[in-house]
Structure formats: structure tokens, C-alpha cells
Amino acid sequence: MERKLKVYVYREGEKPIFHTPFLRGIYASEGWFMKLMEGNKQFVVKHPRKAHLFYLPFSSRVLRTVMITPESRDRRKLVGFLKTYIDKIARKYPFWNRTNGADHFLAACHDWAPYETRKDLRLSLRALCNADVSKGFILGKDVSLPVTSVRTSQNPLKNLGGKPASERSILAFFAGNMHGKIRPILLQYWENRDPNMKIFGPTFQGIDGKMTYIHHMKTSKYCICPKGYEVHSPRVVEAIFYECVPVIISDNYVPPFFEVLDWETFSVFVAEKDIPSLKDILLSIPEERYLTMQLRVKKVQQHFLWHSKPVKYDIFHMILHSIWFNRLHQLRTR
Template structure:
């Protein structure tokens, strides 16, 4: 029979071990998310366990199809070699030091056209820092694309019409030349969630229901899969992950996971600061309308002679969407009939008559009006740049694309919505030399908004990546 001393010693050891396990046992991410969202009305989606059947009506849309056996089988992968983490962070630290230094830029081996282009001029906030940062991105940036999920909602997206940039970026990052993509997630600087919000709306949304919860649930389930199967999301709560969406509902859909909404890099056309867009971590995505999947041939070779006058002062045609356009129509719709001076006319149409050509008007106008519709972004901004027609931004709370490095005041005008009644006065008062300076700026930045296939250096694909790169570096280049 053991002595009382032995008994109490064993009991004390057991209680001490239990206390240590209780203190140091990590809280599951799902419990952390539940705690984080329990008092926040913005996140009404219940984060329940992974569902193996997303829709009984559309079983082919299943993106979250991992069973518990597969997850347990992959738990051994949820360990990050510390040497790999250290290497990635050392690369980023080296890039920051290089950007801040005054060392010679030297030369970098790269492909994709525009080999000799060096940013310069007033259209850039700080062309030297931008160029340094861009070269560092070309040298080291690696993106890991999660392979999980099936078509059509994951790894696919629209490549024509108004949300074309969503599909074009997805296809390029997954099927392009592959310069920035890595198949080893331990070497990645950023991680891409290859979801298409436009296709979520097409396949999961019930028309006229105004219910976004199926979209949010899909996002919630997808993040749950990758955070269970891989260690990378949990390491930073998604801070080095990004999603990309051009659909108006991109911000709302990202609320499917609170860390995706609050912490991750969200690349959004709907870059509205009044709706939660945070310029310090999110990226404004240019909206590019490709009617048949390509840029109109009329915009490929715009007017080359600056001495040829443009007939109209300003132009807009479109529907009465949102709060700004009705005011534009109130003051300027069909007002061209009242003014016989073609050098001073403002052509505004609520949809263009079929006998008139939209792009011809842009090519023959000095200024192109770009009012917000239902949401802040407008494809007319990029169309104006293609047509070398100075964009006139009529919007509230809109963060313009690539404004980390581009100085929009050098190639566009921002007019307060309250000044819409004074549009002719404001635009007519701009001296000719100032207009030509703005137009020249538009010609310079055109390369940064151009969709190329194959991609070229400094084009829109690379500018999107560079915006993501800056947020991963967490360094200003102004």
C-alpha cells in the first residue's frame, strides 16, 4: 500500500499537467471566428462545419467537397518549415531596403514587352520609387493559387462584358506565362483565393431575392476548407491572402468571413470607402467593359494628331442608375439642341440612339463624363483613357485605381457632384494648354490600363499585382 505522500504527489502532478494543457491548447479558428463575430451585426452568416453538399439544385457547383478523412489526412501538411517562413520574410525585408535606398537601379532580366520603359513625368507620384518597387516585384514576387474548388465558381470567371477583368485576371494568373505563380506555398509571398463573385451571383443567387447569404456562405465554406487543410491562412488570419472581384457585390460577399473582410487584401472594382473599402489594405480594381471579349477596334488606334480638334466639349451616354446620373440628366440631357456652338456642346444621352456610335463620340470629345452608377466604379473611365478623352470623375467616396503610384490630377478632372449644373462653365474655362497637358497624361497612363494577351510589363495585369505587392510590403511609394 502506497504512502499518503506518494498519493498526493501523483495527484498534484496530474492537476499540474491538466492546467498546462488547458492553458497552452490553441483555440480552434472556428471558435475564434465565432467569438469575433458574435457581437457584430455585419456578419450574420453562421460559420457552421463544412458542408459536403452546397446546393441540391446545382450539385455541380460544389466547391467545398472535402470529407473529414481527407482533412485528417492533410493535417500533417499544417506545419510550416521555419526556414521557409524566414526566407520569405528576408526577401520582403530586402525588397523594402532596396526600395528605400539610393543605390543604382541596375538591370533586371524580364520578359513581356516594353523592355526599356522607365516611368517618368507628372502622372506618377514618385516615379523613382515606383520603378524600384516594380523591379523588386518582378524579381521576387511569388503567388500561390489554392487548387481547391471546382468550376464554374472557382478557377473561372467572365472574360467579356462589364465584369471581364475578374475572369481575365483569374485566367492569366492560372494559365498565363506563370512568372509570378509558385506551386510551393511555402515560397509564396501572397495567396490567392480564386473565387468569382460574378459567377456566384449567376449560379447561387435567387433573382430579385436581394439575399446575399448564399454567396457569403460559399465564401465561408471555402475559407474553412483552406484554413483546415493548409496552415497559411491561420498563420496571419488571412492578412497575406487576397481575393479579386469586379461585381458590385464583391464587398458584401467578402463578409462571409470576417478576417477576409477586415484583414485580407480585397481587390475590388467597388472601391467605396463609405462601404468598408480600406485603401491601406484593399486594392481598387479598374472596371473594363469588353463587349465581345475584346477592346473595340475603334479604341485600339485613337487619334494621333493633337492638332486635330475634337468636335464636342463633353460626352456621356448611359442609364439613369444610382443617385448621380439623374442629376446629370436633369441639367444636361439633350441640351446639345440648345447650343449651336459645337466647340462648347455637352452631349448627354439616356442611352444612345441606335443611329449614333458610342465610341465615335468618345473619340470626338475633349472630355468624357464618368458618373457613378449604382456603385462607385464606372467602365467609362478606362474607355475614356483608351479613347484619349480626358476623364471627368463624378463620384463620391471612390478610390481611383492605382492611386498609390498614379497622380490622377495629371490626366483627369474631379468635379464635385454639386457642381454638375456648372459643367459647361468649368470645362470651358480650362485653357487649351492645360487640356493638352491632361490629354498627354492620358496617353502616358494608357499602358497601365491595357489588357494584353500575352501580358506586357506595366500593363493592367502587372499594375494589379503591383498594388497587391505594395500592400504585402506595407510600404508607401509616394
Template sequence: MVWNDQGLGADEVNVTSASTTIKRYSRLEKLEANLAGVRASIREAARVRNLTSTHEDPDYVPKGPIYRNANAFHRSYLEMERLFKIYVYEEGDPPIFHNGPCKSIYSTEGRFIHEMEMDNNIYRTRDPDEALVYFLPFSVVMLVQYLYAADSHNTDSIGRAVIDYVNVISDKHPFWNRSLGADHFMLSCHDWGPRTSSYVPHLYHKSIRVLCNANTSEGFNPSKDASFPEIHLRTGEIKGLLGGLSPSRRSILAFFAGRLHGHIRYLLLNEWKEKDQDVQVYDQLPHGVSYESMLKKSRFCLCPSGYEVANPRVVEAIYAECIPVLISDSYVPPFSDVLDWKSFSVQIQVKDIPNIKTILMGISQSQYLRMHRRVKQVQRHFVVNGPSKRFDVFNMIVHSIWLRRLNIHIENQVA
């Protein structure tokens, strides 16, 4: 018998290792059994077609047509709070890992990483064996900032960093190999999120990718990937961004201001710039005109995709209580599993850009008022709080991840 440094025989080590493995996988089976019960309870709740949830809640009871099914969403949310545990891998050093910008167009990425790693986060667990999903806390924004050679158009250095990181995770822990990454998630608000994930095939094809660039033409898969709202917090706070004029005082039918950024913006500016006082489209606002004030006094806010599908105007419109008009052919809006976007937004195909005024003028005053009320209601699901509050944007992102975890079943695979 060969002895190790602790004085245990090799046979004894194997027994100990096998015992640990059996314990781990029996815990996994228990977790999966719990999830089977959750799926059944959500299906049962979905049979209730009332517009108002039947579940009691001291903070908020989902109701109204902004939800696909208010009762099913509420049941799922309560089950998430009861059961969902997320393990955050601790490997890697800031700034590329465990870090992200909180005062930029990518602020939601940094905010999520920060909130996820707080010790008082109800979802975080330090015990990986009780986790239902595993967070890979690398920041694509930071990878680009520190590893990308400007104007090189070569992202291989970024890809190699992600490959090396996943290799470290898979060598050190059993969880990635157990599911081939299916119960792991990455999160990115950078346009290159999909490209970065493609360097690790299992990350791209099996893992949960939470992406602002929720572009179905670039491989975004709504059944396993989650759309991540892009929120531009210039100061890091939302103070002054919420609210707007009452519907009767909104004098502009539709508004957009933004750079020429992709073919959809080109079509929009070419069709509407300086053409109509009802549809005010600018590539640059006149001197002294406030962007936020224009949002707050417009009835509809145009949200055309740029080079990539996501843009912060969707949430800016919701904050300003302006009906968002989504102009894209391949964008999956955030929280589409539970929110019925048609009830509080207008979705226009790119080919219909010349018909924007006709489409918006065709919405009756009574329908517009209903949509305005719904935008004010849905606002709570997009608000950034510090620390987070129930049903806010952080918790809604977590809920999107929770739903994707419910879509899979992890089998025991003891080698």
C-alpha cells in the same frame, strides 16, 4: 508507444511535424527580411524627385507628372518582378472557382484569374512556403450567377459558399490562420464584392480585397484594399478601342451616354440631357450614332458613378484618348498609389454637376493638350494584353497587391 500506419511512433511524428514547422517559419522570416530590404530601397528611391526614373529598363522607363514619384514606382516594380510570388489555392471547381467572364462588363475579373493561373506567369509559385501572398480564386460574378435567386435580395447562399471555402482553406493549409488572412487576397469586379467579403470578418477587415467597387462609403480601405479597373470588353479583345481623333479635330466638349443608374446619373441627366451641344448627355444614343466614335471625338468624357462607384467609362475614355471626368464623392481610382490622377483627369464633386461646363471651359488649351498627352501615356497601364506584357493592366493590378503586402509584416505564430 502508439504506432501509426507507417510504422513511426507518435513521438517521431511530432518531431517530424515540429521540424517542418520550424523550416516553414524560418523561410517566412527570410521572406520578411527580404521585404524589409525592399521597403528600404523604395524609400531611398523616393528621395529622387526627378520626373524621370533613374533605373535602366529595356521596355519602359517611367517618367513625367502622371506618376507621384516615377523613380519610387520603377524601383518597386523591378523589386516586384524579382521577388513577388503568389500561391493560388487549387481547391474548388469551376465555374465558381478558377473561372470568370472574359467578355462582359466584368471581363477584368475573368482575365485576371485566367492570367494568374497560367503556368508561365512569373509571379505564380507552386510552393506555398515561398509565396508572399495567397490568392482565393473564387468569382463573385459566378457565385451570383449560380447561387443567387433572382429578385430575392438575399445573398446568404453566396455568403455561405465563401464561408465554407475559407474554412476548407484554413483547415487544409496553415497560411490563413498564420496571418488571419492578412496576406491573402480576393478579387471581384461585381458590385457585391464588398458584401460577399463581409460574410467572413477577417476577409473583410484584414485581407487584401481587389475591388472594382472601390467605395470608401462601403468600407473600402485604400491602405489594405486595391482599386480594380473595370473594363468592358464586349468581344474579349481591345482591338479597335485604342486611339481617337487628334485634339484639334475633337468637336465635342464633353460626352456621356448611359442608363439612369443611381442618383448621380439622375442629377447629371436632369441637369444636362438635351440642354447644351457642348455637353452632350444621353440616356440613349440616337439611332445610328456610334458610342465609340463619340468617345473618340470628345475632349472630355464624363464618368459618373452609378449605383456603385465603379464604371467602365473611365478606361473607355483612356482608351479613346479622351480626358476622363470622374464624378463621385467616394471613389478611389485604380493605381492611385503610383498614378497622379489629377495630372490626366478631372475630378468633379457631385454638388458641382451644374458647373461641369464652366469647370471644363476653364481648362486652358495648353493645359488640355498636356492632359491629352498624359492620357496617351497612361494608356499602357490599362491595356489588356493576352498574354500580359510588362507595365500593362495585369501587372499593374499585381503591383497594387504587392504594395499592400509591403504594408504588413507577418509574424511567426507557432501554436
């Protein structure tokens, strides 16, 4: 990929929906990818006829913010807006029409992105945070975009790392809002039930100033990553960031970079129905296996990090590789 891949970035589209990367918060992945893609000199070409792939640089987060108002929450407006954009691209260039957009790609992190793109962009390569196979995510074409909660855009690697395995005294940790149906069940069974299971609701931040969220991530063996309203959670990448073994509770979730990473070697998948048995499942994991998983979390960590300038094997390269990989898969199987 590094030797061959060339990408054309469309210049069409007005700010802020296009060409405006937002680099903080839980939707930061699409912003960081946009920033690094548009500023890239290794993969990006100025002349579209030299390109293998074509990037559509819009923000699903901003699209939703700009187009949806308290008076009108009709998501069809978002679909119509993107159709107008695609029609403009198709009229101006010959590249969309020759493949119906199959060699075009986007990176969209908002929960609504699968809906926004399911019609006119259905054949395109979609890098989606909401990678839900039950809601139209297509294995072999779509790409699971990691949800990275960036707190400081000036230094996305701030607080990276955690305690060594021998100093992780907490068995399992979760804290968060009660989004969706799974998290209330998690709290029903485990909040204040066991001193080794640090499971908190949205009031967690108010507990003893020193007992911070990051501190718990850095000192827990397992970090619980339950789905919210949708299948994804920023806690998966946060766990890796703080070198805590992720425990993913989301039945239809496709983890990022599964084409090249064996997630079962550095994380635990627990079925939603097995939340009552969560502690038993974790305790059944032999200490030797846990230590191996924790070391592998540290090893794969490099693939989930944003840098101000892309670094080989980092998250920017991994996302682009997944898109390139899926396009090659399409060409081989058609």
C-alpha cells in the same frame, strides 16, 4: 516585384464559381486577372511554402449568378459559401491561419463583392471594382480594381485609340442608362441643353446609326464618368482607352493605381453637387492644360490594357503591383 514576388494559386474550388474566367462585359477585370494569374509562370509557384501571397481564384460575378435566384435574393448565402471555402482552405493548409488571411488576396468586380468579403475575408487584400470608402473599402489594404468593359475577348484592344486633340470637336460626352441618383441629375441639367455638351440617356444608340458611342468617345475632349448605383463606372477606363480625358463624378470613389498614378494630371474630378456647373468647370480649364492632360491619358493608357499574354506595365502587372504594394505597407506599419 518582378524579381521577388511569388504567388500560390489555390486549386480548391469547383467550377464555375472557381477557375472559370469570364472575359467579356463590365465584370471582365476579375476574369482576365484570373486567367492571366492562373496561367502565369513568372509569379506563380507550385509549392505554397515558396509563396509570399496566396490567390483565391473565385468569380464574384458567377457567385452571384449561381447562388441568387428570383425566389431567394439573400446575400448572406454568398457570405456563407465563401466561409465554407475559407474553412476548407484553413483546414488543409497552415497559411491562412498564420495571418488570418492577411497575405491572401482576391479580385472581385461585382457590386456586391465588398459585402460578400467584409466578414471572413476582412483582413485579406481585396482588389474591388466597387472601391467606395463610405462602404468599407480600406485605404492601404484594399486595392481599386479597374472596371474594364471588354467587348471582344479575342481582341481586347480592338478600336484602341482616338482622334488627336486638334480633331476633338465635342466638349463633353456621356451616354448611358439612368442607374443611381447622379445620372438623372446630369441629364436634368445637360440633356439637349447645349450643342457642345453631348449628354444622352439610354436612347442614345438609336440616334442616326452613324453616331455611335465609340465615335463620340474618340472625338470628345472630355468623357463624363458619373457613378451608377455604386461608385465605379466602366467609362473611366473606356475614356482612357479612347484617349478622352475622364471627368469623374463620384464623391467616394478611389481611382485605380492611385499609389503610383497622379490622377489629377490626366483626369478631372467634379463633385456631385457641382453638376449644374459642369460646363463652366470644363471651360475654365486652360487649353494648354487640357492638351497636357490628353497627352498624359495616352501615356498612362498602357497601364489599363489587357493582353493575351501579360506585357510589362500593363493592367495585369499594375493590379498585382498594387496588391504587393499594400501587403508591404501592412508589414511595415504593423
